[in-house]
Amino acid sequence: MTGEVAVIGAGMHPWGKWGRSFVEYGTKAARAALTDAGLDWPDIASVVGANTVRCGYPGQVAGATFARALGWQGARVTSVYAACASGARAIDTARAQILSGMVDTVLVVGADAAPKGFFAPSGGDRPDDPDWLRFRVLGATNPAYFALWARRRMALCGDTPEDFAAVKVKNAAAGAANRHARYRSPVTAEEVAASPVVADPLRLLDICATSDGAAALVLSSVDFARRHGVADPVRIRAVSSVAPVYPRTALDLPDIATDSAPDALVPDGFRPSIARAAYEEAGIGPEDLSLAEVYDLSTALELEWYEDLGLCAAGEGAKLLREGATALGGRIPVNPSGGLASFGEAVPAQAIAQVCELAQQLRGRAGDRQVAGARVGITANQGLFGHGSSVIAVR
Template sequence: MSGDVAVLGAGMHPWGKWGRGFVTYGRAAAHAALADAGIGWPEVGSVVGAQTVRGGYPGYVAGATFARALGWQGARVTSVYAACASGAQAIDTARAQILAGMADVVVGADAAPKGFFAPAGGERPDDPDWLRFRVLGATNPAYFGLYARRRMAVYGDSPEDFALVKVKNAAAGALNAYARYRTPVTAEEVAASAVVADPLRLLDICATSDGAAALVLCGMEFARRRGATDPVRIRAVSTVTPTFPRTVLDLPDIGTDSAVAVEPSPVGFRASIARAACEEAGIGPEDLSLAEVYDLSTALELEWYEDIGLCAPGEGAQLVREGVTALGGRVPVNASGGLASFGEAVPAQAIAQVCELTQQLRGRAGGRQVPGARVGITANQGLFGHGSAVIAVR
């Protein structure tokens, strides 16, 4: 397809709490991606940096920050911020530049504070996320707990179902050298961990981490000239916004004033993110070999099964009970270990998801390998209407 771009290289810095600045991690990931691609930094024509607002001014101008750290060589720079979707929007920006005739490196990195994310950049009374933190005291885990409670009430899911997601992802993460948490977990250990936002416990909710991921993307002709005759390709990127009037992003089934006069959208925000990518790529859920989704909480991962079309609404728990989404299952989800094993390094995570698809589609994922993987999808939802999905094929 004319809209495909090749993934020539993928690289990461291990996730953890390393005590260094995000630039250090991003530079390491970029060097790893360049080495994987077999090209030198002077050959790169453009750098797209996924921003981190917690990194101060260097974070706000991440493209230039990473270009400076790698060495000034005249590359074009672009900086992208879209909360959890930053990395995928950086990929989308790079893809557009490549299709216009340029070559790119995409880098995302974060050095996250310990504990709950706090609003960054001072008071923002026009930001609904700042308001819910400051006025309501509702941090992200409070919303994860509400989602979980809704699933229990509407679909009959149980805390035991949620725990199975953590068990599954921890087993995969134990096989991933880049993951922060590499120890298998039992359902009993999940149940014994501290309650954070009832019914979710500490092991149901992802941590905050330092980490970085980078990709070297290029046009198909450039890839062929470099000897990559069958590279992994980015076939679609979706960055759609919610559909009016369903604009209460975190609680989409609570009506707004406009809902009285306007019929709600038949497709929720997260489902529309994945659907748009599938439509662009010309594939359906039945074509997927694997998926990497934003498991901010165990219960939220079950929602993604339904949103990307692996099952009907309310059937997500059944998939995890039957092992469909585990390694060795029909459609493994979060074969990387997911956020359960990595923790969240916000602008890096969506790029890391594509790094995992790249290794899987190359057949180089080691003990996590999904046999015969040919098509993969990533999906995440960020704050303030940001969301993204990326489809990679081989």
């Protein structure tokens, strides 16, 4: 193990479509995290911002942007971009600073003001951008991409549209109890089935929205946390951000979607390798988990994560769901926050928000969403161009 850092503060700005600057969202989340930690802004030695490329130059230097908004006070400033894994990379950067002895306290912030509709490549024509190629060459927007995965699961695993709908029903029930979620109403399977088809077999309620929102964490050394009066802090034990490994056949393909190439092309699978690296670093296995927060861009992709995290055997994700194991009160609740189904995507914030949920669960502060006896949690997501992440937190 490389060492642990403490999570002493967690804060969020509610997600939605607010029509204001990402700086406002991130600053409010940061102040909430500082209050939760019992620290003042001058107590922070370093700020790591997760970048948002859709919000102009301030979004691409997010660390400095948030430090300026909070008031320059001499803290170190770092900005990180790794697509949908940006928040986890920001956490890992903060962890490295703490474990190196460089600083004792770091504020990690991610925030976004997302455009309406499905994400499109930013910055005009970009033929070196896999998103741009996928949109222009294949005509495959994100929902079409998700639908291909859903069809693959139906063909290989026997999943059904009813299974996909059940994921949405489960996550909406959890999100209804989360005050930071954008969508806070329970959903029935009938409502999912009645929503418009976006990309067959996925319907509107099978796919996550794009959102404005923010999340922030205050991380510290374990010694600092204890000196600060937190005798048994939540601790980050592992952060995985491994890149995929492809055989020559995959490398010869157009670089359109190789970050999500089928497992047949990827030795041991990309997403399983993300989780495996986290488990190895943390010295635990799937059997030790109390809960998981995963990247449910679509309902079908959540089922894929069950298998990738080792919660069940390959092809048995839907079976695990049908047994009720991944619901609140089940053996291994998945997305007790409500997931992206209830929040939508705010790209730089979402991996941080996942860790905020782990922190609240492991502290026993999740209210009606509380996982009884939660002691170990994992997060997982993947992003464009081979960016993936997994964080393990323990108490």
